[in-house]
Amino acid sequence: MTLAPWDYLFESFNSHNFPDLFHPTWIASLVLLVILIVLYIVRTRQLRKHQPYVDLWEWMWWTGLVTFGLVLVESLFVFDYFLVLATQVIGLGALVWIRFIRFPPILRIHEQRLARERYFTKQKFADPEATIRRRGGRRQQRRRR
Numbered sequence: 001m002t003l004a005p006w007d008y009l010f011e012s013f014n015s016h017n018f019p020d021l022f023h024p025t026w027i028a029s030l031v032l033l034v035i036l037i038v039l040y041i042v043r044t045r046q047l048r049k050h051q052p053y054v055d056l057w058e059w060m061w062w063t064g065l066v067t068f069g070l071v072l073v074e075s076l077f078v079f080d081y082f083l084v085l086a087t088q089v090i091g092l093g094a095l096v097w098i099r100f101i102r103f104p105p106i107l108r109i110h111e112q113r114l115a116r117e118r119y120f121t122k123q124k125f126a127d128p129e130a131t132i133r134r135r136g137g138r139r140q141q142r143r144r145r
Helices: 005-010 022-046 050-074 081-102 104-124
Strands: none
Touching: 005 081, 022 050, 050 081, 050 104, 081 104
16 A cells, blocks of 8 residues: 555556456456346245335346446456445445335335235135035026017
8 A cells, every 4th residue: 555545546446556456346246147037037036926126126126237237348448446346335235225214115015915815815704604605596488578
């Protein structure tokens, strides 16, 4: 470390200037992008009937794609370190905000609605007679002329 810490922000982000950070950063970004792709595909198929959960994964997919994709591009084209650091901080902050602040109230409302629907369905079919079709009055036969 030959420069002041704030001077490293304006150095090119490459393996020569940041030998201990460069390879772990772009490899972690690639691995997290692949994990996000797999999770997005699996979870949206599993939760396709629950729109709030699909929306959550949609938001996380696009935020993760932009964040990890930008870090890969910034590493490949040797951007300054402050841009890489800003991308990581803003992207990971957005992911945390989406998962822990934006969507929990929406998911809680959805769970309450599902619980209410289950309760009313149980009440509706609690009576054994509720599942038996009732016959209407006798049919009147038509007279032939």
